[in-house]
Amino acid sequence: MTDQVKEQVLKYLEDATIGLDLFGEWKESQLKELTAGHLASKLGVSRNLISHYFNEFHHDGLVVKVNSRPVYFFHMQSLCEYFHTKADMRTYDTLDELRKNLLHNAHHSSAFHDLVGANESLSYCIEQCKAAITYPNGGLPILLQGPTGTGKSLIARLMYDYGVEKEIIDKNGKFVHINCAEFTNNPEMLMTNLFGYKKGAYTGADKDTQGLIALAEGGVLFLDEVHGLKPECQEKIFLFMDKGIYHMVGDNETWHEGKVRLIFATTENPDEVLLKTLLRRIPILVKIPPLSDRPLQEKKELIHHVVSKEMEHIGRTVKLSKLAYQILETAAYPGNVGELKNCIRASVAKAFLRASNKDEEVELHLFDLPGTMIAAQSENETLAEYDDRTMLSVSDILNATRTESTLYLLNQQFLRLFTMIPHNEAGMEEFIHSTYSKIEPYIDYLFFNEQTQNLPKFKLLNNLLTSIFNILAHKYNIDQLSNNEISIMTYFVMDYTQNFTGRQALLKQYKKECSEFMDLMQDYYIMDDKVIMDTVQLLEDALDTKFDYLGSLDLFLFFHYFDRDQGRAAIPAVIIAHGYSIASSIAETANQLLQRRIFDAIDMPIESDFEVVVKKLREYLSRLPGCKEVVVMVDMGSLQEIYKHLENIKDMNIGVINNVTTMLALDIGTMILENDPISYILREASERNQHNFVIVENRHKPDVILSVCETGIGTAEKISELIGSSLPASSDITIVPYDYRSLKEMGTKSPVFEKYHVLFIVGTCDPEVYDMPFISIEELIQQKSTDKTDEVFADYLTKDELMQFNKDMIKNFSLDNLLNYLTILDSEKIINSVEEIIREIQNDLNLHLDSGIVLGLYIHISCLIERLIIDKYITKFDHLEEFIRDHQDFIQVVKKAFVKVESCYNVEIPVSEIGYLYEYIYNRNRHSVNEEADSVNGLWEI
Numbered sequence: 023m024t025d026q027v028k029e030q031v032l033k034y035l036e037d038a039t040i041g042l043d044l045f046g047e048w049k050e051s052q053l054k055e056l057t058a059g060h061l062a063s064k065l066g067v068s069r070n071l072i073s074h075y076f077n078e079f080h081h082d083g084l085v086v087k088v089n090s091r092p093v094y095f096f097h098m099q100s101l102c103e104y105f106h107t108k109a110d111m112r113t114y115d116t117l118d119e120l121r122k123n124l125l126h127n128a129h130h131s132s133a134f135h136d137l138v139g140a141n142e143s144l145s146y147c148i149e150q151c152k153a154a155i156t157y158p159n160g161g162l163p164i165l166l167q168g169p170t171g172t173g174k175s176l177i178a179r180l181m182y183d184y185g186v187e188k189e190i191i192d193k194n195g196k197f198v199h200i201n202c203a204e205f206t207n208n209p210e211m212l213m214t215n216l217f218g219y220k221k222g223a224y225t226g227a228d229k230d231t232q233g234l235i236a237l238a239e240g241g242v243l244f245l246d247e248v249h250g251l252k253p254e255c256q257e258k259i260f261l262f263m264d265k266g267i268y269h270m271v272g273d274n275e276t277w278h279e280g281k282v283r284l285i286f287a288t289t290e291n292p293d294e295v296l297l298k299t300l301l302r303r304i305p306i307l308v309k310i311p312p313l314s315d316r317p318l319q320e321k322k323e324l325i326h327h328v329v330s331k332e333m334e335h336i337g338r339t340v341k342l343s344k345l346a347y348q349i350l351e352t353a354a355y356p357g358n359v360g361e362l363k364n365c366i367r368a369s370v371a372k373a374f375l376r377a378s379n380k381d382e383e384v385e386l387h388l389f390d391l392p393g394t395m396i397a398a399q400s401e402n403e404t405l406a407e408y409d410d411r412t413m414l415s416v417s418d419i420l421n422a423t424r425t426e427s428t429l430y431l432l433n434q435q436f437l438r439l440f441t442m443i444p445h446n447e448a449g450m451e452e453f454i455h456s457t458y459s460k461i462e463p464y465i466d467y468l469f470f471n472e473q474t475q476n477l478p479k480f481k482l483l484n485n486l487l488t489s490i491f492n493i494l495a496h497k498y499n500i501d502q503l504s505n506n507e508i509s510i511m512t513y514f515v516m517d518y519t520q521n522f523t524g525r526q527a528l529l530k531q532y533k534k535e536c537s538e539f540m541d542l543m544q545d546y547y548i549m550d551d552k553v554i555m556d557t558v559q560l561l562e563d564a565l566d567t568k569f570d571y572l573g574s575l576d577l578f579l580f581f582h583y584f585d586r587d588q589g590r591a592a593i594p595a596v597i598i599a600h601g602y603s604i605a606s607s608i609a610e611t612a613n614q615l616l617q618r619r620i621f622d623a624i625d626m627p628i629e630s631d632f633e634v635v636v637k638k639l640r641e642y643l644s645r646l647p648g649c650k651e652v653v654v655m656v657d658m659g660s661l662q663e664i665y666k667h668l669e670n671i672k673d674m675n676i677g678v679i680n681n682v683t684t685m686l687a688l689d690i691g692t693m694i695l696e697n698d699p700i701s702y703i704l705r706e707a708s709e710r711n712q713h714n715f716v717i718v719e720n721r722h723k724p725d726v727i728l729s730v731c732e733t734g735i736g737t738a739e740k741i742s743e744l745i746g747s748s749l750p751a752s753s754d755i756t757i758v759p760y761d762y763r764s765l766k767e768m769g770t771k772s773p774v775f776e777k778y779h780v781l782f783i784v785g786t787c788d789p790e791v792y793d794m795p796f797i798s799i800e801e802l803i804q805q806k807s808t809d810k811t812d813e814v815f816a817d818y819l820t821k822d823e824l825m826q827f828n829k830d831m832i833k834n835f836s837l838d839n840l841l842n843y844l845t846i847l848d849s850e851k852i853i854n855s856v857e858e859i860i861r862e863i864q865n866d867l868n869l870h871l872d873s874g875i876v877l878g879l880y881i882h883i884s885c886l887i888e889r890l891i892i893d894k895y896i897t898k899f900d901h902l903e904e905f906i907r908d909h910q911d912f913i914q915v916v917k918k919a920f921v922k923v924e925s926c927y928n929v930e931i932p933v934s935e936i937g938y939l940y941e942y943i944y945n946r947n948r949h950s951v952n953e954e955a956d957s958v959n960g961l962w963e964i
């Protein structure tokens with residue numbers, strides 16, 4: 023029991039700790055939850071017991087204790103995990119002390135702590151600066167370039183502080199700042215300042231004097247506005263950079279040595295203002311973005327930062343009216359942070375003058391702002407919403423800016439969806455699918471969010487993620503993410519690490535669901551679990567940050583979203599294009615619009631040579647096991663080059679089409695979804711969109727003859743047996759019975775053409791397939807087919823084989839034999855009955871049928887009678903009612919003609935079969951039904 027209470031106490035502490043917002047205000051009501059008194063009353067146990075537990079936890083390092091009044095206890099692990107930091111000590115005297123320690127550690131280095139944007143828009147710059155300072159053997163020279171007021175001087179100073187903090191720079195080494203622009207009119211003075219001078223170097227130089235280089239020995243020399251340096255001075259400097267030696271002015275004999283780290287800064291384009299020789303010696307160029315290029319969130323944080331500093335400075339609380347704040351936030355600052363800072367300082371000073379009473383809060387109103395700033399916003403209608411009376415405190419500024427982020431809302435949706443599904447495998451599938459529609463708009467947001475666009479950090483992170491996903495693809499033999507998908511992941515990681523406010527609250531609210539999700543992923547998605555765990559590990563190591571359950575959940579869902587192709591289309595298609603992510607963008611757009619993953623992408627650097635492209639393509643193809651056909655879409659000019667390299671890819675036909683566009687992808691994707699064969703797809707697409715294509719046929723399709731019969735596959739099978747037995751045993755040609763109706767409807771789109779190389783179709787009725795020879799049974803019987811078969815078989819059979827084949831066909835396809843073979847009936851007897859039926863039908867309908875049709879009718883009707891006898895007649899006939907309504911005469915004539923057969927075999931002909939007879943006579947070949955009759959009698963001479 024007590025153990026249970028103990029566990030409960032720890033869990034309460036954990037929840038309460040997660041509930042805090044490190045960067046926001048720690049509300050009293052929240053803090054209360056971290057006290058022994060509160061927990062005792064909540065759990066209904068004595069306060070002493072809780073205190074006893076607390077002390078035990080503290081002893082075991084599970085909690086952090088703050089010895090204030092009341093005493094607070096924080097859950098140590100949560101504090102560290104959720105705040106991405108570590109609490110150095112277990113005991114603090116005040117909450118403030120703990121908070122400062124956490125904040126201090128949360129920023130990886132305290133030196134850059136006060137630099138707003140150090141973890142956002144300036145993070146890449148800071149990485150560069152740290153690299154320059156820490157580089158072995160005295161660091162690397164670095165040039166900070168950016169418009170005025172962007173923080174170059176501040177950053178230079180912080181670099182020095184960082185060096186000292188990390189004990190790379192000795193405490194005695196100084197930070198020496200010189201503004202070169204101040205000496206534009208007196209370059210000699212700049213030289214003497216820098217290098218020092220010898221007594222007598224110039225009038226008034228009455229003693230040897232050391233320069234700034236000597237002063238900065240062991241420390242940092244910051245050459246601000248370096249464009250103000252005259253070329254001869256630049257030359258002297260790069261000699262010092264190369265060899266660490268210099269002459270003092272007035273003494274060209276003695277060399278002086280110096281060890282100084284150099285930081286340069288300029289507002290100008292370095293290529294235009296610095297000697298190439300100097301520039302070449304500065305390996306690190308840091309571009310500091312203007313304020314207008316930084317996220318709005320950062321502008322808000324800057325205002326908060328500057329006002330807070332002013333409060334410290336004047337020792338009074340400052341409040342801003344909503345309107346004043348909004349103007350400060352909306353205003354443009356050509357002078358960047360420097361200007362913003364000056365505006366606020368001047369406004370606070372004005373407001374301060376009004377607040378004469380020492381205890382009074384300083385209230386900053388509209389009229390305290392600079393007149394030019396107010397004037398510039400006078401037309402801004404959106405400001406009408408804000409009043410000049412409601413006052414905001416500094417923490418209000420920051421809290422007001424911390425709205426729920428888009429990622430917060432997305433994760434909230436995920437977790438809500440998760441609560442609605444059963445927690446089993448099927449439920450997980452449902453959950454995954456239901457999130458796709460939520461992820462799509464989020465991806466749009468990531469791509470179109472100006473705040474994250476163009477951050478220098480993007481490139482760095484993008485490269486990092488590319489290598490991480492490469493490693494994982496190789497390790498787990500999974501598909502590589504496309505460049506576009508990696509860009510999405512990059513934006514996501516940036517969003518996750520920078521803007522995911524409220525994460526702790528979500529984790530707290532859905533704690534149970536989060537761990538349930540992790541369990542289900544482990545149980546049912548073992549592979550995903552491994553990949554995600556590895557991804558998280560690699561990201562954490564590389565970014566020095568923490569991915570919690572929500573991070574894993576997001577990664578899991580993103581990977582499924584990218585791979586939402588489980589029912590991948592029958593023919594995969596890959597887009598290859600030059601440019602960073604042209605191919606993947608087209609593929610992504612087309613997949614989204616078609617709502618299926620059809621297209622993959624291979625993005626190629628502009629300069630990449632074809633060997634690399636082909637290698638990538640071959641790798642891609644090798645990951646499509648069992649796939650027989652692929653469409654490859656390439657950009658302009660690549661067609662000829664690429665297709666030559668695709669021969670001999672085993673057992674796979676590859677259609678290559680050029681000038682890929684999103685339109686073309688959509689067109690081709692639509693046809694792929696309709697299961698059209700690639701030859702048809704590419705032909706159609708190239709006609710419609712004026713592209714060129716080639717099909718590299720590496721796949722050997724078996725040669726076949728299709729046998730068909732409109733009344734069913736059974737007869738087709740028998741025909742195929744007969745032809746098969748006529749072919750020489752050595753032949754590889756097979757006869758495939760195939761459904762007449764689907765062939766007629768689908769033509770060359772029928773999958774049989776994808777599978778086989780069809781030589782011709784043989785059967786009772788021509789399914790009229792485009793470009794495909796047809797040999798009718800009648801032609802075979804009448805030996806009218808020899809010309810056709812000779813032609814088709816010319817490449818397959820030798821002359822002797824062909825002669826033998828024709829002989830066997832004559833034997834096998836004599837009407838007598840055919841009927842014998844096709845039916846169970848006595849052929850002589852049945853021929854007589856059938857002859858009578860045909861004669862009667864012709865007479866009654868006053869028809870004169872062509873001898874071919876008559877021959878076909880012999881077979882058709884004989885098989886029909888057999889079907890009636892064995893009860894396997896056809897009952898299905900399209901538009902039967904219509905047929906009964908429109909063709910009563912025909913029906914009666916046939917019924918009458920069949921009376922004898924019906925009574926002889928005790929059968930009845932159904933109307934559906936009469937329908938087929940009608941089709942056979944009238945619709946198979948209208949031209950054959952003519953008034954001038956061929957003689958039916960001639961038939962028996964066959």
Ligand SMILES: Nc1ncnc2c1ncn2[C@@H]1O[C@H](COP(=O)(O)OP(=O)(O)OP(=O)(O)O)[C@@H](O)[C@H]1O
Nearest residue numbers: 136137138169170171172173174175176359360363
């Ligand atoms: N990111 C930032 N966070 C906090 N304060 C900043 C930041 N950037 C600049 N400042 C402050 O803004 C003011 C102007 O910055 P700084 O003088 O370093 O800019 P600069 O680029 O060197 O300007 P200039 O080219 O005109 O010399 C300074 O008071 C600096 O402390």
